[in-house]
Amino acid sequence: MAETREFKTEVQQLLQLMIHSLYSNRDIFLRELVANAADAIDKARFESLTDTTLARDWQIRLNIDKEAKTLTITDNGIGMTSDEVAANIGTIAKSGTKEFIKALAEKGETADMPELIGQFGVGFYSAFMVASKVELNTKKSGSDAPAVCWRSTGEGSYELDCSDRTEPGTEIKLFLKDDAEIYLEEWKISEIVRKYSDFIAYPVVLPSKKVNEDKTETVEDRVLNSQKAIWLRKPSEITDDEYKSFYSHLSNYGGTEYLKAIHMAAEGASEFKALLFLPKQAPFNLLMPDIQKKGLQLYIKRMFITDECKELLPDYLRFACGVVDSSDLPLNVSREILQQNPLLDKIRTAVTSKLISEMKKLLENSREDYEKFFTEFGKILKEGLHTDRINCEKIKDIVLYESMNTPAGKFITLKEYVEAMPESQKDIYFITGDKRSAVASSPALEYYRSKGYDVLFMTDPIDEWVMQTMFQYLQKSFKPVTKGDFEDKESEDKVKAAGEKYSKLVDFLKTTLEDKVSVVRFSGRLTESPCCLIVDGSALPPHMERLFKAMHQEVPVSKRIFELNCDHPLIDAFNTKLENGENPETLKKFANTLYNQALLLEGSPLDNPVEFASTITELLSNALK
Ligand code: ADP
Ligand code: MG
Numbered sequence: 001m002a003e004t005r006e007f008k009t010e011v012q013q014l015l016q017l018m019i020h021s022l023y024s025n026r027d028i029f030l031r032e033l034v035a036n037a038a039d040a041i042d043k044a045r046f047e048s049l050t051d052t053t054l055a056r057d058w059q060i061r062l063n064i065d066k067e068a069k070t071l072t073i074t075d076n077g078i079g080m081t082s083d084e085v086a087a088n089i090g091t092i093a094k095s096g097t098k099e100f101i102k103a104l105a106e107k108g109e110t111a112d113m114p115e116l117i118g119q120f121g122v123g124f125y126s127a128f129m130v131a132s133k134v135e136l137n138t139k140k141s142g143s144d145a146p147a148v149c150w151r152s153t154g155e156g157s158y159e160l161d162c163s164d165r166t167e168p169g170t171e172i173k174l175f176l177k178d179d180a181e182i183y184l185e186e187w188k189i190s191e192i193v194r195k196y197s198d199f200i201a202y203p204v205v206l207p208s209k210k211v212n213e214d215k216t217e218t219v220e221d222r223v224l225n226s227q228k229a230i231w232l233r234k235p236s237e238i239t240d241d242e243y244k245s246f247y248s249h250l251s252n253y254g255g256t257e258y259l260k261a262i263h264m265a266a267e268g269a270s271e272f273k274a275l276l277f278l279p280k281q282a283p284f285n286l287l288m289p290d291i292q293k294k295g296l297q298l299y300i301k302r303m304f305i306t307d308e309c310k311e312l313l314p315d316y317l318r319f320a321c322g323v324v325d326s327s328d329l330p331l332n333v334s335r336e337i338l339q340q341n342p343l344l345d346k347i348r349t350a351v352t353s354k355l356i357s358e359m360k361k362l363l364e365n366s367r368e369d370y371e372k373f374f375t376e377f378g379k380i381l382k383e384g385l386h387t388d389r390i391n392c393e394k395i396k397d398i399v400l401y402e403s404m405n406t407p408a409g410k411f412i413t414l415k416e417y418v419e420a421m422p423e424s425q426k427d428i429y430f431i432t433g434d435k436r437s438a439v440a441s442s443p444a445l446e447y448y449r450s451k452g453y454d455v456l457f458m459t460d461p462i463d464e465w466v467m468q469t470m471f472q473y474l475q476k477s478f479k480p481v482t483k484g485d486f487e488d489k490e491s492e493d494k495v496k497a498a499g500e501k502y503s504k505l506v507d508f509l510k511t512t513l514e515d516k517v518s519v520v521r522f523s524g525r526l527t528e529s530p531c532c533l534i535v536d537g538s539a540l541p542p543h544m545e546r547l548f549k550a551m552h553q554e555v556p557v558s559k560r561i562f563e564l565n566c567d568h569p570l571i572d573a574f575n576t577k578l579e580n581g582e583n584p585e586t587l588k589k590f591a592n593t594l595y596n597q598a599l600l601l602e603g604s605p606l607d608n609p610v611e612f613a614s615t616i617t618e619l620l621s622n623a624l625k
Contacts, residue, residue: 430480434543445481520564522563542604
């Protein structure tokens with residue numbers, strides 16, 4: 001008995017987009033349905049490893065009926081129960097759907113629909129780009145659950161019904177729209193399959209007419225795809241298009257553009273072959289750890305085992321995707337037990353080294369591409385500096401930073417930094433902050449600029465965390481320029497003298513700014529600005545404090561060190577006013593204004609901007625009188 005159910009709102013929106021789509025490349029609906037069929041067979045085949053009665057002649061069949069104007073895609077894979085149909089096809093559990101709809105709505109007609117469909121994993125619904133009605137019959141493999149029929153015209157609701165299907169697997173019948181009759185042509189169907197699904201590991205069969213010698217016609221099964229596992233083939237024999245379609249099949253980055261395809265063939269202790277890809281563009285969900293797929297696909301002797309094998313790839317390389325095909329892992333054990341196999345560690349070690357060395361090659365040979373790549377994925381790669389004790393030296397060779405001497409958006413390597421160091425420079429200097437514009441104007445850079453030393457700009461939130469354990473590179477120590485004590489032999493005497501000469505001023509500032517700063521002192525750090533704020537060696541830097549506050553987290557309030565420039569005329573003038581007994585209220589205003597200026601320069605918000613503005617107005621009016 002048929003039962004009608006409503007689609008979830010999101011699905012309805014999605015279907016509206018599909019039904020009315022004017023997108024040019026509708027061919028990809030077949031890629032999606034064949035991919036689903038292959039996934040379903042992967043699952044059934046995996047179960048048949050432990051229950052051999054389930055083994056069968058795995059196959060995906062396509063059937064064209066020109067009279068009825070239907071195209072049918074049938075697999076003998078895992079199938080679905082009635083509940084599974086409702087869950088998988090009637091609702092969309094995946095959170096990507098919302099983003100998909102949003103992305104389409106934003107990009108409108110210019111959006112590349114096929115790229116987006118792949119990226120967001122909403123493949124089944126693409127059938128409605130070409131079909132006015134879809135009928136799905138399915139029976140769950142290895143179960144007594146009755147077969148079910150699902151049908152829909154994509155307009156708001158779908159019907160669930162009994163089905164007379166007896167074989168395990170799924171059959172999807174598309175009633176083609178008038179403008180989609182091209183998909184009734186054998187040549188068109190075989191062209192699409194060869195283009196997008198050639199590497200699918202099961203035969204995709206199309207019964208095809210054959211004209212015999214005596215002019216009679218017979219129908220014969222024709223296998224459309226070569227089924228060659230692309231990772232087992234010689235790189236020289238793989239075309240660009242083949243790499244591209246395999247990449248789009250593998251990655252959840254959407255699209256077919258990758259930066260580099262990397263083949264590996266390991267022999268010895270653990271024998272495996274791999275095909276890995278470095279991506280070009282970050283997907284929308286790169287930094288959402290829950291949604292982002294991680295790991296590599298694992299095959300054992302060409303048999304698909306699992307999709308997201310985390311054991312094969314460290315987290316900080318999660319932007320890479322690919323396939324590993326091992327010849328010495330055991331086939332007939334459960335995935336859970338398999339994942340504890342020490343051979344996986346060996347493979348991960350090899351894959352990690354390979355990816356790092358390939359990135360290094362890119363850096364050396366195609367700098368521009370690597371810089372673009374690093375802009376997208378550098379934040380993630382840098383996690384490895386902290387988490388991968390074994391490879392962190394190698395990762396140091398391939399991370400990039402902007403610096404005081406680079407133009408915005410251009411990078412240098414640590415090696416380039418060290419090579420450019422003047423002889424008098426002993427350490428590697430860096431400044432942390434949340435963006436280039438904030439760190440580039442910091443008064444703390446003045447001294448280094450005057451000395452001709454470069455300062456690395458560390459403006460990713462992760463840098464702060466990484467620098468807690470990154471101490472040295474090529475035997476040079478990393479030193480933050482806005483933290484802790486400033487050591488400089490040349491200005492030592494001058495600083496000491498200023499401290500004595502202006503001791504009254506220092507005391508006055510200390511009392512006035514008591515709530516805000518822990519120490520007031522002179523230093524040789526400044527050459528242009530009158531003053532700046534410095535972080536105590538152990539305290540949280542100001543941009544991290546802001547970050548935590550933005551996340552509504554409790555942060556310990558850390559008072560900063562207020563440093564003064566001994567040579568600045570303003571300091572001397574201030575001191576004179578103080579000694580001449582100027583009105584204490586006015587002096588306090590001077591002190592607060594200086595402090596607020598220093599806050600502005602480090603990019604921190606003012607405690608009381610209104611008060612600051614009115615003080616400035618007052619000071620200006622007096623000066624202009
Ligand atoms: P995805 O393949 O990314 O999960 P789809 O929209 O293509 O998204 O498919 C949705 C779900 O429907 C699949 O995850 C699967 O559970 C189910 N499904 C689709 N086609 C088949 C099929 N031929 N056999 C079994 N299950 C299927
Ligand atoms: Mg799919």
